[in-house]
Amino acid sequence: MPDRITWDFAEMLSKASARDLFMLKLLELAETNKDIVYICADGAPKGSKQDEFRKRYPEQFIEVGIAEPNAIGIAAGLALCGKIPFVNAFGPFLSVRATDQIHTDMAYNDVPVRVIGTHGGLTSGGGPTHYTVCDYAIMRSIPNMTMVAPADANQCVKLIEASLTYPGPMYIRVARGEEPLVYSTDDYDYRIGKAIIAKEGSDATIVGAGIGVYNGLVAAQRLEKEGISVRVIDMHTIKPLDTETLEKAARETGLIITVEDHNIIGGLGAAVAEAVLESGIPCKFKRLGIPDVFAELGDPEDLYAYYGYDGAGICAQIKKML
Amino acid sequence: MGKPDLELVARLEEKAVDIRKQLIEMTYAIGHAHLGGSLSLCDVAVALYYHFLRFDPQNPKDPDRDRLILSKGHCGCLFYNIFADLGMYTKEELYNGYNRIGGRFGQHPNRKYIEGFEASTGSLGHGLSLAVGFAFSGRMDRANWRVYCITGDGELNEGSNWEAIMFAGHHRFGNLVAIVDRNKIQGNGWTEETVRLEPLADKWEAFGWDVINVEDGNDMEQIVDVLGSLPPVDPVTPRRPICIILNTVKGKGVAFMENEPKWHAGGLSAEKKDECLRLIEQSRKVRR
Structure with a gap:
């Protein structure tokens, strides 16, 4: 591991979007792992990476429309059948609106659904209906849940890889768009649960x-x-x-x-x-x-x-x- | 629909009487159960587990089994008795392990503790989304099993059901069957006085489902007829999913409980238990 793993911000500042990078990772992983299912809620506009996922893996893709609780329930059903579902939608509507399904269908049933809530914190710029400011508190108080918030887009990719073999339900919070890259290298040890x-x-x-x-x-x-x-x-x-x-x-x-x-x-x-x-x-x-x-x-x-x-x-x- | 096999009907009727009695014995022994909805659901549950469901109690995780999601999880006690009767565990384990620390049998079933349950349920309005996940998985795997989801009628107040119903109607799963226990009573009283559900069949149909209305959902002949006439499972070809609306009677088989909201849940004294057993025996049909 290098002596220094983070950028010197006086020298360099580059940005990347976790939303883009985790989709690229899922596109790569879904090629060989046929248990991966990507689920979104009105989230695959034409030309997007989500749309590419739909085209490349139509049988591993689910669009539920604007219905986040249904997305989580379906994902839990899939996971109970041995699939590895990734649910991706706006954080506020997953973490608050779908809390019931996250609590009961995912966590109580104890199944490895990965929920990726985007627009974390105040990054949406959409005002309080579109801010995600309760997810850490809610998720960490639900038994069985793992709550993760990667520091940057590259780390999010490491997390997606690590999540494939991690047991139990997980909520992943990412930001809205391009955020600063914190780590100057990928050459560091990343383990879920280890700071x-x-x-x-x-x-x-x-x-x-x-x-x-x-x-x-x-x-x-x-x-x-x-x-x-x-x-x-x-x-x-x-x-x-x-x-x-x-x-x-x-x-x-x-x-x-x-x-x-x-x-x-x-x-x-x-x-x-x-x-x-x-x-x-x-x-x-x-x-x-x-x-x-x-x-x-x-x-x-x-x-x-x-x-x-x-x-x-x-x-x-x-x-x-x- | 063809003529039902009356020998099969008679066998299942006998079993339903037997399971109703076991349910009463359990309620007396443990002090509390959701009796009303379990009694209304008893006949179809017996038909499924003793004939129609591809399910081996000796091998409840068989990958080829049919799946059943009990959305109305509060009627788990009905299935506890069926599973015990099928030899999956003893009555002693059930009675000693009900609703106590270290026990496996809650008022609502936990799949991690009791084999035979596909999902842990209890909070209403969750089962259909789970079942849709199963149906999608079955489609991915080209699996030849069917997924059934049993819902109450009162729980259809929950909006989450309609998200799942709309989604399933859009995707047209040929491996999904919903069964509504239409006993017309919810915790508070009559469904139609609480928040009107009718015209219920029209609602499902408008969402893209085929509806089979069973006039008497406690009549084994009608149940056998409808379950025996389901089209074969087709995980791939899109077709309208099927909703069976069973018009049942809450508390069925125990005259003083029938259509009586207060028997939604509760316990039984020794006297009441004996009366229940007598009434259930009286309800036994003689076909021969």
Whole structure:
């Protein structure tokens, strides 16, 4: 593994779309794995990669129309028959509208359906009906569920591959479109349930998931120039939570800030707080995210700044607490 | 439809009497069961598990078996008795393992604990989507099994059913059969006074299904006739899926429970149990 696995954002910044890359991966995997079924909800417009999937693998493709609960129920039925269904739709309509089916058909039946909710957090720009701000909280409180939010598009591809042999039901949150690539290499160990140290540091720790990892790295690199050494943990798997890596960070740095594009109630911050408090290790702690409001309208970057969980907001918070 | 095999009808009628009695004995022994809907569903369930369903109790995971999804999961107790009667487990296991810590038999069935159930159900309005997933899988595999989904009528209030019904009507699965236990009573009272379902057959037909209306869904001759006349399974060629509406009587076989909403669920005293057994015995048809 290389010494440094993440980009230096002062030097380079490239972006990629998880939505594009996971579809390319599924197109590749479905060629040989005939148990894979791709299910979407009004989500295969002409010329899209989803449309290509439909054309190449018509028998492994399902379009349910605008009916997310039905998509999950059908997927659970397929999984009960031994298929490997991937359900892909807007996160808000999967994580909230189809919660009943995720809870009962997928999780209680304990079948390996992979739900990919796009437009995670505030990335849709569509306002509160189209924001996905409860998925971490809902999914992690459902028994049997695994909740994953990859840090970037390339990691999402690693996750899709890893998910093929991972048991049980899983919710995968991705963003809307092109997001910054956090990792400069694919040469790192990715395991569902095992956090990644995206950057070493000793004065404080930022724990991020999804876009929170990128925002955390921006803050950590900025603070490094001021002589403050900040560790960044990519907590891509929110459940099951890697408590070992958290306890180590609490012990070694004494300060943990969580960053999530999610309501601060019940999500990543809450999960980390539970683990650290129960470990008995004294540690300063702060959650950054959406402060339990239906968020304002606007571009995601502006909203992250507005609610204080962009790079600058995280820097300010760490300086305040050190 | 041809003339039903009356010997088969008589055998299944006998079995249905037997299963009804077992259901009453269980309810008395364990203190609580969803009796009303189990009694209305009993005849078709017996016809399926003792004749029409391709199902081997010695090998309940046989890949070639027909699949049955019980959307009205609260009537799992009916199937517990059938599976016990088929020798899949003992009555003692059932009575000792019902609704208690470490037990396998809940008020609603869990597929992970009890073989024979294809899916864990209980929350209403879920079964049809699951069954559609099975039908799609059967089509992918060109499998020669059929998937049945048994729903209650009250649960058709749930909008999720209609997502599945619309989807199945569009995809035209020739391996899917829905059975509606149309006993006309839901938890609260009469379905037509709660939120009107009629004209129910027209609704299914408008969504692309063929509907078979069984006038008396507790009459074994009519049940045998309809199940025996189903077209052969065709996983590939699109055709309208089939919905069998069984007009049944909630509480059927126990006169004081019939059409009586309060017997949706509950327990039985020793006296009531004996009365139930007597009434069920009286309901036995004599064909010979």
